[in-house]
Amino acid sequence: MKKISLLGTGLIGAFYTMSLHSHRRKDVIHTVCSLPESAAKDFAKKYNIPKYTDSIKEAIEDKDTEIVIVALPNYLHREAILMACRAKKHVLCTKPLAMNAAEAKEILDAVEKAGVFHGYLEDLVYTPKTLKTIGMANNGSFGRILWTRSREAHPGPHSAWFWDKKQSGGGALVDMGCHCIEIGRSFIGKDIKPVEVMCWADTQVKPIEAEDHAIALIRYETGAISQVEVSWNFRGGMDLRDEVSGTEGTVRLDHWLRTGFEVFTTGNTDKYVSEKSESDAGWLFPVGDEVHALGYSHMFTDMLDSLENKTEPRETFYDGYIVNAIMDACYKSVKTKKWENVELEVWRGKEGIKAGIDLIDYDKDHYLIKKEVMPDGKTKIMLKEKASGNIIQKYI
Numbered sequence: 001m002k003k004i005s006l007l008g009t010g011l012i013g014a015f016y017t018m019s020l021h022s023h024r025r026k027d028v029i030h031t032v033c034s035l036p037e038s039a040a041k042d043f044a045k046k047y048n049i050p051k052y053t054d055s056i057k058e059a060i061e062d063k064d065t066e067i068v069i070v071a072l073p074n075y076l077h078r079e080a081i082l083m084a085c086r087a088k089k090h091v092l093c094t095k096p097l098a099m100n101a102a103e104a105k106e107i108l109d110a111v112e113k114a115g116v117f118h119g120y121l122e123d124l125v126y127t128p129k130t131l132k133t134i135g136m137a138n139n140g141s142f143g144r145i146l147w148t149r150s151r152e153a154h155p156g157p158h159s160a161w162f163w164d165k166k167q168s169g170g171g172a173l174v175d176m177g178c179h180c181i182e183i184g185r186s187f188i189g190k191d192i193k194p195v196e197v198m199c200w201a202d203t204q205v206k207p208i209e210a211e212d213h214a215i216a217l218i219r220y221e222t223g224a225i226s227q228v229e230v231s232w233n234f235r236g237g238m239d240l241r242d243e244v245s246g247t248e249g250t251v252r253l254d255h256w257l258r259t260g261f262e263v264f265t266t267g268n269t270d271k272y273v274s275e276k277s278e279s280d281a282g283w284l285f286p287v288g289d290e291v292h293a294l295g296y297s298h299m300f301t302d303m304l305d306s307l308e309n310k311t312e313p314r315e316t317f318y319d320g321y322i323v324n325a326i327m328d329a330c331y332k333s334v335k336t337k338k339w340e341n342v343e344l345e346v347w348r349g350k351e352g353i354k355a356g357i358d359l360i361d362y363d364k365d366h367y368l369i370k371k372e373v374m375p376d377g378k379t380k381i382m383l384k385e386k387a388s389g390n391i392i393q394k395y396i
């Protein structure tokens with residue numbers, strides 16, 4: 001049994017606790033830390049946690065604690081992780097790893113130097129649907145991945161610090177783009193280098209300095225393109241969707257709205273429906289088990305099994321660093337309105353892949369472009385003549 005110190009008992013701290021303390025898990029949260037101390041105390045009581053404090057240092061240095069979970073506002077991640085490194089504690093950190101790539105690199109260097117286990121808590125690559133899709137993508141079910149689309153949009157975050165760029169590092173892109181980027185990377189292949197990005201971001205609605213809406217394109221070395229759509233202005237709940245398109249297949253995932261679970265109620269109870277749901281009346285889209293559907297359960301199983309078995313989890317601080325570097329390039333592109341390179345001080349994947357098209361031999365003189373059965377029942381093919389390069393069509 002591993003004892004865990006949880007830093008932060010807000011929305012994500014609660015989800016992490018519900019996940020870690022459910023299904024008869026063997027690891028436990030032993031100390032919680034949040035502000036004010038009374039909030040930590042109430043949380044400890046609610047989830048049967050023996051110790052509480054308002055001191056990050058005290059929670060990290062607790063002599064029984066082996067693992068520290070950082071579930072604090074973004075501007076505190078670096079400080080908390082560096083403290084955990086000094087105390088030689090294993091550390092798991094929520095998304096985004098840091099406010100920017102420079103901070104993320106400092107964090108990565110610190111955990112690697114300290115030799116502590118590190119896991120990046122990117123839950124959305126661990127949803128059961130996403131894990132299944134990544135497995136199928138890896139075994140070639142969709143052929144060469146050409147395009148991914150990941151969308152997260154809702155009516156905006158639940159705490160003031162998210163809306164303040166100085167504490168969050170950015171707006172909707174930093175908050176949710178980090179998920180979408182890592183989902184796209186996971187489908188395309190995390191060893192495939194992200195090369196350049198084009199990003200639009202704007203503040204369309206809210207009176208804040210950060211962007212409340214952004215759309216980014218990330219081009220990978222294979223030629224695959226990953227589309228990221230995030231917004232804090234979306235009305236009607238949380239729109240959480242992914243799509244993948246490859247030379248041999250297509251996937252569409254809906255994680256939150258219209259998942260096949262639709263309920264009508266007059267709303268007399270005034271109760272919580274599901275995260276970021278805007279209504280408790282009429283036709284609703286509840287989620288059966290949020291902790292499971294959002295990937296927290298599989299994520300912690302991977303993290304804690306990996307720690308025990310001395311292996312690397314699916315998501316490490318290296319991945320967090322890559323995501324921060326892609327987001328930095330996005331912000332640069334927003335300013336310059338141009339494609340911007342992803343600057344990677346550290347890259348541990350493949351190098352020098354040449355993007356190219358697939359040549360399918362139809363016969364010795366032609367490549368096959370396309371075959372289609374027409375409404376009249378005849379089959380039409382389009383071919384490219386190898387010698388002349390001309391494109392022709394014929395019925396077969």
Ligand SMILES: NC(=O)c1ccc[n+]([C@@H]2O[C@H](COP(=O)([O-])OP(=O)(O)OC[C@H]3O[C@@H](n4cnc5c(N)ncnc54)[C@H](O)[C@@H]3O)[C@@H](O)[C@H]2O)c1
Nearest residue numbers: 008009010011012013034035071072073074094095096159
């Ligand atoms: N799906 C996800 O992975 C997901 C979802 C939501 C939030 N997050 C991330 O989790 C982190 C926290 O977000 P949240 O939504 O839980 O925020 P929140 O505002 O709900 O909670 C923040 C918590 O941090 C505590 N805190 C703040 N300053 C502190 C300090 N100086 N010392 C001790 N405790 C302090 C607060 O008391 C509170 O318990 C952020 O990095 C956010 O991006 C991840």
